[in-house]
Amino acid sequence: MTAVRAPGLRVLTPIGWTAALAAIVLYGVSRWTGWQELAVAAVGLAAAVLMAAVFIVGRSKYVVQLDLRTQRVVVGEPANGRMLVTNAAGSRLLPVRMELPVGSAVASIGVPGLGRGVTHEELFVIPTARRAVIAVGPARSVRGDAFGLFRRTVRWTEPEVLYVHPRTVPLQGTSPGFIQDLEGQATKELSNNDVSFHALRGYVPGDDRRYVHWKTTARTGTLMVHQFEETKRSHLAIALSTRTSDYAGDQEFEIAVASGASLGVQAYREERATSVVSGAGVLRASTARGLLDAISGVELSPAAEGVTAVARNAAAAVPDVSVAIILCGSGSSSGEIRSAGMAFPTGVRVVVVRVVLNSAISIRRIGSLPVVTVGALDDLARALRAVRA
Structure with a gap:
């Protein structure tokens, strides 16, 4: 750039x-x-x-380019970039020091003296050990004196953004199975236009003539129309607690985040309506990639709302929810988990995924609410299959 x-x-x-x-x-x-x-x-x-x-008097004229090889990587994947500094002045430029902010750190890069039109290339590596949204740049030149009395900076680029996505696991035949079980189920609500036929009734002004049943109309001499039952439209809500006290540490939280990302990505791939709500609010996303971008910036906070409040927020934000999955850690109490499950209306299938680091897969019930305990991300698919069994 x-x-x-x-x-x-x-x-x-x-x-x-x-x-x-x-x-x-x-x-x-x-x-x-x-x-x-x-x-x-x-x-x-x-x-x-x-x-x-x-020492800070004078001007330099550069053309500076920031080039990230990719804007999205998964945790642990290499992320490289380069900075190209070109002398755009009419004469040779003296050596200069460039600063390149990378997240909360600042890299100091020495650029040698450049002849007219000469380009210097500097390669750099961005750490990706942890899920994050990392701002790279803006690149700026710095001039100053040996005693540190003056400092002059010139910004040459706008910042670039690198998304470090959480690792996800495939969940074919697991979590979407909950949704498939509900999809197309008829409800007791009657509708004038749906796919589940219920009965015939007399025509009233305003009815769509496409639904007139002409054979019955001819036989009875009265205009008759189809009456339908509304079918349940699947909508997956994922409620992710981000309160620090709900987790035993960062590792538990990262597993919970990766689990939510895996569930959401699988649902998007199967074109299911999906909403993800964290302690900071609803994550705005309409695609799997958009969800991964948004969830990359989710952080723990001691002031964030706990699992019960997040579940209530999810129920309010997704009024047509059909399946809800609540994600929390070992710090969430049974009472909080029970209250979280009760936040959703009757008829919504609710499952709690509780992360307890390095624990074996287990399934228990708090009342009628299934609580799945996983100790690692790779346990998620197997645990969800066990819930369906």
């Missing part, structure tokens, strides 16, 4: 401010006390500040 050169920022650093203020104070004290030594020190400091300012 290439960006137009942004205005330079000239900053007198904290050390520079200290030196400048010290020069003023020493000069004032020397005038008051008559100590010439203090005046000499003040002049020396002032001279150092003025000389340091010379």
Whole structure:
């Protein structure tokens, strides 16, 4: 990515401010006390500040490009990029130091002196050991003096974004099976246009003439129309707790996040309506990739709402939910899990997936609510098959 050169920022650093203020104070004290030594020190400091300012004078003209080989990787996959710095001035440019923020860290890159039109390539590696949304850039040049009194930065690019997705596992024949069991089930609600035929009734003004049953109409002499039963439309809601106290540590939370991502991706691949709600709110996504992008930025928070509140939020956000899967950790109590299951209306099939690190797969019930315990992401498919059995 290439960006137009942004205005330079000239900053007198904290050390520079200290030196400048010290020069003023020493000069004032020397005038008051008559100590010439203090005046000499003040002049020396002032001279150092003025000389340091010379090092940030002047302009450089570069064309800088940031190139990420990919914008999306899975946890643990390599993520590489490169920065191309080209001398766009009419003469040779002196060496310069470039800074490249990568997430919360800042890489310092030395660029050698460049002749006119010459390009310097710098390769860099982005750490992907943990799921995250990582901002890379903006690349900026930095000029300053040896004493650190002044610092001048110029921004050359806009930031790029790298999504580090959680690892997912295939769930064919497991979680979507819950939805398939419900899909197309007739309800007791009557409708004038659906696919589940219920009965015939007399025509009333406003009925769609496409649903007139002409044979019965001819036989009875009365206009008759089809009456249908509404069929249940499947909608999967995934409620993910992000409260710190609901988990024994980051590993449990990451398994819960990866489980939610696996469930959502599988549902999207099978073109099922899917909504994911975390402690921070509804994740806005309409595709599997969009879900993975959104869930990459989900973080634990001690102030986040717990599993019960997240389940209630999911029930409110997805009023047509047919299947709900609640994800939590070993810190969630049985009472909280029971309340979370009761947050959904009658008729909604609710399953709780509770992550307890390194535990064996187990299934128990809290009342009528099935609670599946998994100790690793690879246990998820087998555990969900056991619930269906």
